Amino acid sequence: MSLRMALLTLISVEPRSGYDISREFDDVLKFVWHAKPTQVYPELKRLAAEGLLRQRGEGPRGRRPYQITEEGLRTLREWLTTTSADHSQRNETILRSFALWLLPPEDAQAFLREEMEYHRVRLRGMRALKKALDLRRPADRAALLGLEAGIRRLEAMTSWAEWAIDTVATWPHDADDPTR
Amino acid sequence: MSLRMALLTLISVEPRSGYDISREFDDVLKFVWHAKPTQVYPELKRLAAEGLLRQRGEGPRGRRPYQITEEGLRTLREWLTTTSADHSQRNETILRSFALWLLPPEDAQAFLREEMEYHRVRLRGMRALKKALDLRRPADRAALLGLEAGIRRLEAMTSWAEWAIDTVATWPHDADDPTR
DNA sequence: GACCGCATGTAACCGGTTACATGATTGC
DNA sequence: GCAATCATGTAACCGGTTACATGCGGTC
Structure with a gap:
């Protein structure tokens, strides 16, 4: 629809x-x-x-x-x-992170680094688009709202990925390691 | 898949x-x-x-x-x-915000307030789940990564909605108002 | 004249939603 | 005894993807 x-x-x-x-x-x-x-x-x-x-x-x-x-x-x-907005979403980055305990820490971090890089690139693109707006036009003022939402979400995802890489580094690789 | x-x-x-x-x-x-x-x-x-x-x-x-x-x-x-993650997404909140210039400011703000409330409620739920994790379990450590991503995105969306409501308040309702 | 990007489409298929159906157990 | 919740499914349909096809216009 x-x-x-x-x-x-x-x-x-x-x-x-x-x-x-x-x-x-x-x-x-x-x-x-x-x-x-x-x-x-x-x-x-x-x-x-x-x-x-x-x-x-x-x-x-x-x-x-x-x-x-x-x-x-x-x-x-x-x-x-x-009508009200449908909020159901599908996010493969987050879905995959729920399964990262099944991988050796190096592989988990490799995944997170890839995601960080991807989101950083998108973030750069989005910021460039924001700069190109002409706020005298009503439609561009609305586009600013949309782009700003996208930018804030991407910032959240890049800072999350950084944090997640550090967090995985602290995981114990003990005798119960499920990847053995 | x-x-x-x-x-x-x-x-x-x-x-x-x-x-x-x-x-x-x-x-x-x-x-x-x-x-x-x-x-x-x-x-x-x-x-x-x-x-x-x-x-x-x-x-x-x-x-x-x-x-x-x-x-x-x-x-x-x-x-x-x-395989690498599919990053294509659909977000109706953001899609709709691109069209808000077509509504009178009061209606645009009503929409944004509804979204803010929705995301705040989800954020509370997500934080409760995070508290309930048992980080001695490997699967819960991975779940923390996922929940943290969700929490950061929801925080981004709530702060965005607040900002957007204020921003719409500054929009001129001039002679070119498309909603007349 | 060959190639690349522009530009629009059709058909078969797969993933996801809606409508409908059924029965078991628990709480009031 | 009745309603609410637990619990699993089937069939028809619709939205979205994949594979394939075609022709135009600009550039080297």
Whole structure:
């Protein structure tokens, strides 16, 4: 249900094509929402067929930019005000850390170091995006809220990974070592 | 793919039934992984059929506790060491905040207040779980890593929500107000 | 003229959700 | 005796992924 809302949210800011959106899902938005191009294209067509989007001409190389319609805006606002957010999540980094007692400490730390590095790189990217915002535009003011949430979560994850590496170093490797 | 690993991870600590796991997905683990009972039960059966789990007797009320097998442990360890974590995520709170410029500030703040409250409640629950750990047990030491990650992320989200409420209060409600 | 990135799609499949069904045990 | 909770499942459906296919435009 929310993929449609994600598409409407992005297109509400300014017209975008399926390709544009797929790229944003790949880099910028991976921590908020993501979808493969093969899911995006048909969904955009459906939204246009239902009158929530309108295709504005055709660009070079068969490019199809969509813009939001009045009905699309109404639908978005209704979703925001009449339904509440789904909070269920899946996080493989945290899931895996629950199982780290099954590995020798060196392997556990190698995993945590990899995660730390990954989150640091994302954090850098996110901060660059924040700098590029033009806060005179209302949509960018809202984007600041979203990016700030992402940044704070990534900061939490990098500091956690550092702490976790140190913590694993203090684990006893005793006679009950399950990895023997 | 990872649902199976989530099930193996939980059962590796101590024998659990489908019902146990479903409840954990509902409350404790909602921020890490979740699955409905209707997905859990058949998956456990499949894991048992493949020899990664073994059903140990039958408890009261048709209860079926599973324990992990040597092959299950091997599979878990291999997953941890030879594959890398999938970092794609979906977060509806953040997705929605990107669209908040479409609402009048009061509605945007109402949303943010609701989110703040939700995350505060989860944070309390998570901290209680952390206190209940017995760090002499290796599995609990790994659970500490997972819970600590969850706690830090929830702290990040609550402080973000506070900040966001204040930030929205400073937004100009000018002539270009898109909600008129 | 060859190659890379842009750009859109279809079909088969798998993972996850919703709706529905059933029975056992405990507490009021 | 009744309701609530424990406990497990099946079937239909929908959302998301993987594999595959196609053509255009710019650059070396």
